[in-house]
Amino acid sequence: MDYITALKISKNNWDIRTRLSVSHYMKGIDLFNIEHDTKQSEIELTKAIEYNPKISEYYSIRGKTRYLLCDYSGSFADYTNSIKLNPENVQVLEALKQFQGMDLDENKNKSKNSNNN
Numbered sequence: 001m002d003y004i005t006a007l008k009i010s011k012n013n014w015d016i017r018t019r020l021s022v023s024h025y026m027k028g029i030d031l032f033n034i035e036h037d038t039k040q041s042e043i044e045l046t047k048a049i050e051y052n053p054k055i056s057e058y059y060s061i062r063g064k065t066r067y068l069l070c071d072y073s074g075s076f077a078d079y080t081n082s083i084k085l086n087p088e089n090v091q092v093l094e095a096l097k098q099f100q101g102m103d104l105d106e107n108k109n110k111s112k113n114s115n116n117n
Contacts, residue, residue, distance in 0.1 A: 017051045017052055018051070018052055020047075020048075020051040020052075021047075021048045021049075021050075021051035021052035021055065021058070022048070022052075023048075024044045024045070024047040024048035024051065025044070025045065025048040025055075025057075025058055025061075027044045028040075028041045028042075028043075028044030028045040028047075028048060028061065028062075028065075029041075029061065031044060032061065032064075032065060038065050038068050038069050039069065041065050042062060042065045042066060042069060045058055045061055045062035045065060046062065049062065054085065055085070056081075056082045056083075056085035056086035056089060056092075057082070059078040059079070059081040059082035059085070060078070060079065060082040060089065060091070060092050060095075062078045063075045063076075063077075063078030063079040063082060063092075063095065064095070066078060067095075067098075072099065072102060072104055073104040073105070075099075076096070076099050076102075076104055079092050079095050079096050079099075080096070083096065
């Protein structure tokens, strides 16, 4: 039985959810680092977060991915969630500095317009 099937049987089984989250996280990391496919990496990292939203690193890496996709408001939200889970993460604190003075609402509108074209 695979983990997806097991999760359907036992929806709240934390062990299964954790294993699925790690699996999607590792796939997202490979897509990001090896294949340089930031869009697919974001999709996998989003799945990892859906299965286990308690891991700071998932948000941190997806924040980096979204930044490279020019989704600055999404990136900022991910870095903010990451720092809430791990306030001591120096790399995330540094990453958040890049948003100082940036109008994230303006970026969100530009991102929506470019996706519609």
